[in-house]
Amino acid sequence: MPVSHRLASYGTSIFTEMTRLANERGAINLSQGFPDFDGPEFVRRAAVEAIGAGHNQYARMSGVPPLSRALAARWERLTGQAIDPDTQVSVTNGCTEAIAATCLGLLNEGDEVITFEPYYDSYKPCIEMCGAQAVVLTLAAPDFALDCEALARAISPRTRAILINTPHNPTGKVFGREELEFIAALCRERDLIAVTDEVYEHLVFEGEHVRLATLPGMAERTITLSSVGKTFSLTGWKIGWAIASADLSRCVRSGRQFLSYSVATPLQHGAAAAVGAGPEYLDRFLSNYRQRRDLLCDALEEIGFVVFRPAGTYFVLADHTPFGFQDDRAFCAHLVDEIGVAAIPPTPFYDHPEHGRPLVRFAFCKRLETLSAAIERLRRLRPRA
């Protein structure tokens, strides 16, 4: 059976492809962004206890009350904004479902959503599945700065929303306050909704993480998405959420009630324990990742890459052109076949692939031993004759 027209052009995700190749070739997998260590014991224990305590039936559609309350309390701690856990917090199956539900609940056919490349791979298909169109602007190396003029020009009478991701996968860019103020001003002037994907919100090494929803006039027009996967090293749990005004939350919920309807009940109880974690956990988490970032980036530089050291996230983009390969796919094929390390060729995250061809993405959400072993292998890289 042929895949539907809407999805046929997307094929298999690059993450599936690279992880399969890594397994087949016995390569060290620095491609897909999942940790090779476990999430915190107190969180896993809370989920196990929830199963033992009989929290095993369908959850409330918007999320179990302890998690909704914990997320609302956390939001107030982080932003100073008090929100209603029952009407402004929507728990989802990971941030990925929050993105899909937001698009489904917000977009009409013919609408346009402005977003930025390189983009997280689900943004475009989700927008297009709603009959809407993604208008894609480039964050270009070396600094991946927002082109404010291009953004202002891209807004049309059909623009419904601006979708941003900060800290940004895969560039490691953390949007600056001025950039976000510019986006916020456009949203207010042109009556647009902002959707912000903040799954790496606690992985900021340089600068500050500014939440768009905290800028003047933005609380009522921003949908903030996040999840436990990255911050608590539990990517397999797929517990995410959307925080927004009651009106915008109604849009998100109307989308998600026909996707999965509800989210795994015991894992939501585990997630409630996680999001209550204080600065002690988060500070240690960040310093562990800083060590990993520096280890990998220093080594990549020594080996001969041009490294775009990330200000946030657990990914690094590097320019592989000193090694003389034709493009990102050829380079990553060589890496997995001959060097024994899997990485991601970033062109699938671009509408304008010429920006991605010189680049390669490595994930450093791995044990130090894994990173060191990968670095040893990468030292065998030589420029092509």
Ligand SMILES: Cc1ncc(COP(=O)(O)O)c(C=O)c1O
């Ligand atoms: C920018 C971005 N958004 C969303 C997700 C998915 O989050 P989740 O696993 O919670 O669905 C990822 C995962 O890699 C991501 O990088």
